[in-house]
Amino acid sequence: MDTRRSEQAGDAAGIRARGGSLAPGRVVGDGRYRLLAQFGVDERAAAHLWRARDGQLKRDVALTLLVGDPADPEAARQARRTLERAAHASKFGHGGVARVLDVLSLGSGVTSSEGLLGVVVAEWTKGxxxxxxxxxxxxxxxxxxxxxxxxxxxxxxxxxxxxxxxxxxxxxxxxxxxxxxxxxxxxxxxxxxxxxxxxxxxxxxxxxxxxxxxxxxxxxxxxxxxxxxxxxxxxxxxxxxxxxxxxxxxxxxxxxxxxxxxxxxxxxxxxxxxxxxxxxxxTQLINAVGKDEAAADPDGTIWTTKKPVKDVARRRKLAFGVTVLVVATVVILAWGGLMLINLFQGDGKPTGPTINVAAPPGSSAPAKPGNQAPPPANQQPASPKVGDPVAPKSASLYNPEGSGDNPGRVKNTIDGDPGTIWKTDQYQQQLPALKPGVGIAVSFDNPVNLAQVKISADSPGTKVEIRSADSKNPQLDDTKVVGSGDLNGPDTTITLQQPTQSQYFIVWITQLGDNGGNGFESQIGELSFLPAA
The missing domain is CATH 1.10.510.10 (Transferase(Phosphotransferase) domain 1)
Structure with a gap:
């Protein structure tokens, strides 16, 4: 037993020694990731846990650095197995697990000179x-x-x-x-x-x-x-x-x-x-109530804090308030009685202007029997009135955490011809497995008070969000969702939660269409932007 513990202690010391060359400022992964701070060591897997900066995408990431001797076949085998399992986890999406962004192995992003056997790159978790x-x-x-x-x-x-x-x-x-x-x-x-x-x-x-x-x-x-x-x-x-x-x-x-x-x-x-x-x-709620009940009188009366004390001034104010309430009640009852008397003694002729409750506001048309509008208690709010479409000044690909997706064809979405389309790349995994989404950023000459967005697309299953922005190329966290919908027909009109005024908007795809078992992709033929009238 003592010999085994000594061997385990020696292994742990060796792991720490091999990872000792890892220090803030060092660059790993073919020079892409700069180490910022270490957050722990899992000695069972010779894994060093670091926060790092992605020099290409300018964002913080979480790195699991597998430290070991490339000449040790057993260490290399275990590292390969860990990297394989991490690669499988990249297909998994859940709020309780940081998304795996990349997996680097020897000869594929990691060199033997770095003293590493592999790297698992994941999104950085704030907290x-x-x-x-x-x-x-x-x-x-x-x-x-x-x-x-x-x-x-x-x-x-x-x-x-x-x-x-x-x-x-x-x-x-x-x-x-x-x-x-x-x-x-x-x-x-x-x-x-x-x-x-x-x-x-x-x-x-x-x-x-x-x-x-x-x-x-x-x-x-x-x-x-x-x-x-x-x-x-x-x-x-x-x-x-x-x-x-x-x-x-x-x-x-x-x-x-x-x-x-x-x-x-x-x-x-x-x-x-x-x-x-x-x-x-x-139990906590009952205990909290019990503390209040501890201040109860012996006769069963419960005080939430302490027993009230005699206060002559307070009693005078209370008596005055009750008197005012009684007088007001008498006045209201007397006024109601007079209205009833006038109702039964009057000549029955209507007085005042005639109002047609079924007519639109401002109309002076006389009311007709049976033409009264039903009470609007259960009516849904009507869609906002919209004006003629406003053409954007420009449209560009919005792809903050990736590349590709046919950026040269984005202009087809605002050329006035639904037959000319833009489509995403074909993905083997559904969003957000590889990236949170992809979209089209449009800008106008002047701010518009946008009410609806009409999307012409033959791309069933696609889910989109309409986001407002303060600049042409914002970070995703700096944009605001103002509407959303599913593209389940040739034309889909998305009504914003409320008319939103901005010069910049983003049509953001959060779920791609299913390409019949051949992967996932979405396409858009035309975008129309309708302002509030």
């Missing part, structure tokens, strides 16, 4: 480290359940598609600004299984509740979970008494391999987490 979160204090049970629930949904979706995510290391996870956990550094271990993903969910829950990691290979910054004399993980409730017994049991039953009461699927975790989270939130 904070999971390690930093638990270093301050354990997370409240209800919040922990919700965090793991969102991550379990990603695991369940991946497992349905036969994919292993490999989230069994806390430094691979980040907490988004919205409070959700996300796998920020994809790259499963070569021998990782679906069961390992499930155990990782239990370990993450254990970490949030106790600040300790319950699986082998955790980072040195996080203490390991204690074990019982029988070698079992100590339940979280034994370390933090505030943890509900159901949540404590769930964490242990998910981590432990043996026993008939173990939890082995992500769908089972989701069911339990949903029940525990709802129960915990109800």
């Amino acid at each position: 904070s480290d999971l390690v930093d979160l638990v270093a301050q204090r354990p997370v409240a049970p209800a919040a922990a359940a919700r965090m793991v629930q969102a991550l379990a949904e990603a695991v369940d979706h991946a497992h349905q598609n036969g994919l292993v995510l490999g989230l069994d290391h806390p430094q691979r996870l980040r907490l988004t600004p919205g409070g959700a956990l996300k796998l920020a550094f994809p790259g499963p271990l070569p021998e990782a299984t679906l069961r390992d993903d499930v155990k990782a969910l239990g370990a993450v829950l254990y970490l949030l509740l106790t600040g300790r990691w319950a699986l082998p290979g955790g980072p040195p910054a996080i203490p390991a979970a204690p074990l019982t004399p029988q070698g079992h993980v100590v339940p979280p409730r034994s370390l933090v008494p505030a943890v509900p017994p159901e949540l404590s049991s769930l964490a242990v039953r998910t981590i432990e391999d043996g026993g008939s009461g173990g939890i082995r699927t992500s769908s089972a975790i989701l069911r339990v987490l949903g029940q525990v989270a709802e129960h915990e939130e109800r």
Whole structure:
């Protein structure tokens, strides 16, 4: 046993030594990615986790750098297996997993002189480290359940598609600004299984509740979970008494391999987490109400804060207010009685102007029996009145995270001829597997108050968004969605949520049409822009 530990310690030291040449400012991946900051090391896979800058696309990315000796056949084999699994994950899209953008291997983006066996490139996840979160204090049970629930949904979706995510290391996870956990550094271990993903969910829950990691290979910054004399993980409730017994049991039953009461699927975790989270939130609500009820009088009267004190001035104000209310009520009743008397004693002749409620505003046509308009209580808001189409000054390809897609033919979408088309490249994967979308940016001579966009296209299944922008070539995050629709016919008119004034608009494709099993692509024949009248 001591010999094995010494060998493992030596391997870990060797991994750190090989990765010691990685430092901020160094460039990897054929000079494309400049390292910015390191966020952890998964020593089990000799994987160094870095934030880097993509010099070509001018954006931050997450790099999983596989460090090793290219002359070591076993290390090279394991690295190839990790890269293969990461490449499969690039086809997977879920909010709980950072999108894999590229996979680099020896001879294909990585050279032996870099001391790397491969690189997994993923989109950068904004937020904070999971390690930093638990270093301050354990997370409240209800919040922990919700965090793991969102991550379990990603695991369940991946497992349905036969994919292993490999989230069994806390430094691979980040907490988004919205409070959700996300796998920020994809790259499963070569021998990782679906069961390992499930155990990782239990370990993450254990970490949030106790600040300790319950699986082998955790980072040195996080203490390991204690074990019982029988070698079992100590339940979280034994370390933090505030943890509900159901949540404590769930964490242990998910981590432990043996026993008939173990939890082995992500769908089972989701069911339990949903029940525990709802129960915990109800308990917190009851406790909050109970604190208010603690201020109740012995006779059963409940005060939300404290018993009121006698206040003569306040009583005088209250009496004055009641008096004013009574007088106002008497006046209203007297006025109503006079109206009834006039109604029965009058000559029945109508007074005042005649109003035709069915006529348009401003019309003085007399009312006709049976021609009154029905009450508009359930009417839907009418589409805005639109004027004649306004021709854009120019149209250009909007492709912020890619290239291609026939930029020279984009002008066909505003030439007045629906028969001349522009179409995207043909993709083997549906958006947003490789990039979030592709679109057409149009600009006008002057700002227009746009109400509708008419799209002529034979491209069923295509989904588009209409976005307004403040400049000709904005970042996608700087644009605003003002309308959306599906292209399911030869002509589709998209009415904006409300007329929007701008000089720049983008027709943004978020889902491509299915090209009959031969991939995915979309095409547009003509774009017409109709302003509000």
